[in-house]
Amino acid sequence: MIDISRFCLNRKAAPAITLDKTIPLVANxxxxxxxxxxxxxxxxxxTTILDHLPDTEVKQLLDDNNVTVETINAVGNMDSREMxxxxxxxxxxxxxxxxxxxxxxxxxxPVRSQDDQRSAQQRQDEAVANVQDYSQLLKQYNVSGLIEPLGFLDGTLxxxxxxxAVIDKAGVDNFKLVADTFHYYLANVTETDFHNKVDVSYIGLVHxxxxxxRKEREKLDDQDRYMLDEHxxxxxxxxxxxxxxxxxxxLYAFEPFSNDLKQYDEERVQEEISRSIELVQQNI
Incomplete structure (x- = not known):
């Protein structure tokens, strides 16, 4: 059974709850x-990352509740050299x-654009060069990077x-990947693909x-994403x-995206999180 200490809450799971209330909510x-x-x-x-709160206040909330900031989402267009x-x-x-x-x-x-005319090699080359630059800056702050492949048809990675391959070619030691089940599904990463092509040592976080x-795979978008459900x-x-x-x-982080979750109050959020944790713990 997955221990409770290995779960994480992405704020997309509680988008209507302010940060000063989200931190004690997850701790509880x-x-x-x-x-x-x-x-x-x-x-x-x-400027909205901390809900416009002073970093000192956020640090106190984190310390008081024994909660750690696992990530900030996100730097976009990470594989575009012109960016x-x-x-x-x-x-x-x-x-x-x-x-x-x-x-x-x-x-x-990565970039999402149907108008991206770069070849696969150009995309990889630009991603590699960018990751090398990101890596140097991250090291100055003792922070690591997580690349999240996006399975959308217009995704460039x-x-x-x-x-x-990008991490290998960049030769950096402070980057891993996010394994997002939604994007695995969109990209149709099969169990055979997973066993033959995915090196779990590269995974730094699971979403x-x-x-x-039940719409077609290629027609799904972020608005179709909810907390875990048996269906x-x-x-x-x-x-x-x-x-x-x-x-x-x-860690396993819950990252739904539907705007419907903006209607959830604290009680509903807690119910959804608890149910999702239970589904994982019962089956893994």
Whole structure:
């Protein structure tokens, strides 16, 4: 059974709950890890990561509740060389505003664009060069990076083995991958693919969500993502089971995305989290 200490809450699971209430909420459930976001209230805006609270107040909340900031989501367009200066500026801003919070990781997401005309080799080359630059800046703050492959058809880095190759070619030691069950499903990462192509030692975090709508795989989007449910068409719990069985020992974070969750009050959020934890613990 997965110990409670290995669960994490992404703030997308409680988007209507302010940070000063989210931290004690997760602590009361026994969860010791949280993912912050720069897009919880709309378009990415780093000034919203801490809900405009002073870092000293956030640090006190974290310390009082024994909660750790596992990640900030996210630096976008991470594999676009023409965006490197903008991305480094954004990354430095994130690192500066959280330098007293013992932040562990920053999540990096690839480009999503149907108009991206780069070849696969160009995309990889730019991702490698960018990761090398990100790595140097992250090391100044003793923070690591997590690349999150996005399985959408317009994603430029869709598969976990592509992320592994970028890390290898970049030659960095402070980057791993996010294994997101939604994006595994979108990219159609089969169990055979997983066993033959995915090296679990590269996985630094697992994101869990459920999809209940039986629409076609390629028509799914973030709005279809909810907390875990026994009727999940992706069978996220089975994906997590495979990852765990392969030797993964890290955290499992709940990352739904549907705007419906903005209607959830604290009681509903706690119920959903507890049920999701139970589903994982009963099956892994």
């Amino acid at each position: 459930l026994g969860i010791k890890n949280i993912e912050l976001r720069n897009d919880l209230y709309g378009a990415p805006d780093n 490197i200066d903008t991305n480094l500026q954004s990354l430095k801003q994130m690192l500066e505003m959280t330098k007293n919070l013992n932040l562990r990781n920053i999540v990096f997401c 869709r598969f976990p083995w592509e992320g592994q 869990l969500s459920s999809v209940l709508d 999940d068409i992706m069978d996220s719990v089975q994906i997590a089971h495979n990852i765990e069985a392969a030797g993964y020992q890290g």
